[in-house]
């Protein structure tokens with residue numbers, strides 16, 4: 001059986017979960033559910049990044065220990081994922097004892113191997129970002145609280161793996177997606193790569209994983225957090241459980257953290273003699289009025305507010321449909337309502353209502369038996385087969401919004417087909433089995449089954465209601481035409497997507 005292992009970034013536990021975080025996690029859930037529905041063995045990992053100065057400072061401010069602080073804050077993420085219908089397999093926290101043990105084991109291995117060394121370093125340090133920065137980065141003005149620091153620290157020999165990394169990226173065109181990010185990383189790698197400072201002295205920062213060979217230091221948060229991707233599937237010196245899942249198929253992230261994932265992480269894996277993940281996918285940002293949504297700017301849209309108002313599926317649909325993977329997208333309440341009304345209330349909702357109500361009223365709530373198909377039926381069945389294979393192709397290429405648009409085109413075709421055939425008129429002439437009305441409604445109901453199955457990964461709640469109304473008790477990914485059984489019960493699920501009037 002084929003497998004898919006998919007991850008989200010570990011969110012900083014101190015952050016207020018917002019649409020940006022929700023987007024990546026829903027995207028992972030959609031891809032995960034899609035592969036599950038076509039019979040893959042899947043594993044989805046998410047979690048929280050819990051060490052570092054900000055947590056330490058927040059805990060002091062609240063008069064609690066850092067551990068008490070993160071134990072409290074982590075629930076906000078867990079609750080929101082529950083509300084957004086995220087079906088992850090494991091939630092990893094960087095304060096989990098097993099994660100800490102593994103990080104220390106890896107540090108020890110790399111130290112013994114000579115890939116980690118102690119050195120004195122003098123350079124610019126951004127306190128807010130908790131890392132050393134170059135002169136150029138300091139000039140660009142993106143970093144705050146910059147200090148000149150001279151101290152002894154441990155370094156990972158990242159430079160040793162530079163050539164190997166470049167050739168891996170060049171030889172694996174799907175390793176970094178989209179292409180713009182791949183080019184960005186390749187051009188970054190044209191300059192000599194520095195070694196990576198992977199420790200922080202405890203006198204400056206205590207809240208971290210202690211370096212196993214020097215109790216005066218803790219581990220740099222990124223070195224700690226990136227290792228979650230192997231620890232989350234049970235890494236323990238290449239044991240069998242781990243080998244079942246590793247390498248990851250997709251690491252999903254926003255474009256701001258592609259360098260840590262495409263440079264630090266693969267060189268760390270090379271040093272550990274582990275395979276590299278198949279694909280790193282960097283998506284764009286959700287913007288409000290052209291600005292990145294972020295807590296410090298104060299323009300954050302809270303996903304839960306929209307869920308409470310319009311339901312979880314419509315938010316999931318909107319986020320997946322309105323962002324072209326790799327590009328930025330603008331969030332606004334108006335665009336949300338517009339998308340909802342056109343695609344969900346008008347197109348999908350309308351098809352569900354029309355078909356189920358007509359069958360319920362005129363065929364005693366039983367799926368009619370179709371007669372022979374004419375050209376118009378053969379055309380739409382053919383169209384559906386094309387859509388099914390295009391959706392599969394788009395999903396495999398991670399063209400999520402294209403996959404959705406393609407499915408919506410099928411739904412619009414069903415509506416058009418109903419307009420042409422006008423079954424509400426045909427019924428008045430003849431509503432016996434195999435009549436033209438019966439044929440039309442059978443074809444439409446079966447196409448509704450197919451399109452609802454295609455929409456299931458995006459809208460798991462509403463599509464299950466639609467499928468249940470067609471007597472489909474579970475997701476049947478046989479999307480060839482003709483699965484619906486004549487005489488099975490068909491019952492209207494009620495209005496699933498009421499129009500939003502504002």
Ligand code: MSP
Nearest residue numbers: 009010011012020049225226253254255285286293
């Ligand atoms: N803790 C690190 C990741 C460690 S992974 C081993 C981190 N956390 S974060 O909470 O700041 O960000 C997590 C993710 O949210 C990133 O992928 C980031 O790109 C994404 N987003 C944060 N704001 C965003 C938007 N406004 N829009 C879309 N995604 C953005 O970085």
